[in-house]
Structures are given as structure tokens and as C-alpha cells.
Amino acid sequence: MRKNFFILVISFATASSVPAQKKKVHFQSINQFAMVGGESQVNSAFQTLNGIKFSNWFSGIGVGIDNYHYKALPLFADAKWYFGDDKNGFLYGDIGYNFPLKNKPEKEIYYYDSYHFSGGIYTDLGIGYQVRLYKKSYLLFSLGHSYKQLQIHTEIFATCGDCNTNRYDYKFSYGRMILKAGVMF
Secondary structure: HHHHHHHHHHHHHHHHHOOOOOEEEEEEEEEEEEEEEOEEEEEEEEEEEEEEOOOOEEEEEEEEEEEOOOEEEEEEEEEEEEOOOOOOOEEEEEEEEEEEEEOOHHHHHOOOOEEEEEEEEEEEEEEEEEEEOOOEEEEEEEEEEEEEEEEEEEEEEOOOOOOOOOOEEEEEEEEEEEEEEEEEO
């Protein structure tokens, strides 16, 4: 017991003699509007992120609305690394899960009797730049590549007694460019 107490006192004395760093951890919120474009169309998206910034790192949790092809709600973890002399440039990465926002198909598959949408992986990687607006408020611009997965399970029920039910599974994987503008405070 005495030995543990002595080690604790030595550890505390050593830790308190190290000069304190003036880097602070603080909460930040980021709200972004995005244009998402892929092979066939351009749609809008919105994201809100909340997390902490320490030194030149940001880490947080985000949620959004993604209107590309099928509406979805991505829930993701976000990390940013700020670089440059003024720490205005940044690299970012998001990874999470994409939840579908509806359970009805578009016009092109209207004839199915049963539908079930399910989500899949969501990623977003890119580079950006921030411009100071006021004290700790910034305007953000970024360009990246986003990936979104969705799946649809459909069934056509037979009208005759001895006929089989037809089942179809569709898997959608969308790789697209994403251009974002937002505010961080």
C-alpha cells in the first residue's frame, strides 16, 4: 500500500512539473449544404455535425439528408485534420450508415406489391478550406467523393392459386462527387 502511494505521489509531481499546454478542447457545430452529382443527376444534401476540436483535429458525429436518387438519412462519424500556416485547409473523412427515408419505390418499379428498402454503408472523403467570419465562426467550402448504398427487396404476389411469388433484390451503390458550403461556429 505504501509503495503504491509513493508511486502515485511521484507520478503526480512529475506530471505537474511538465509545462501546461495552452491548447484547449472546445465544442463546434458545423451545418453544411451540398450539391451531390454522379453519373445521372445532381441533387441536394444537408448535413449537421457536432463535435470537439483540439489542436488541429476535429472529431464529431453527423447526420444529414441525402436526396441523391433515393432519399436517405446518413448517420456518420466525422474527422477533420487542419493544415497550413493558418490551419485553414483541411482534409476530412466520414464513415457511417445510410438509412432509407421511404419504403415506396419511384415510378419505374410501380408494379410491385411489396417493397422493403434497407440501408448500407456511407462514406465521404475530401479536402476543404475555411474562411474566418468572426472569432470562432468560419465559412467552410469542401470538395470530395461520397459513396452511398441502398437495397430494395420487392415481391409480386401471384393472382392464381398455384402460381409462385416473384421476389427481386436490387442493390444500389452510388459513387458521386460532393461539393459542400457551410458554417462552423
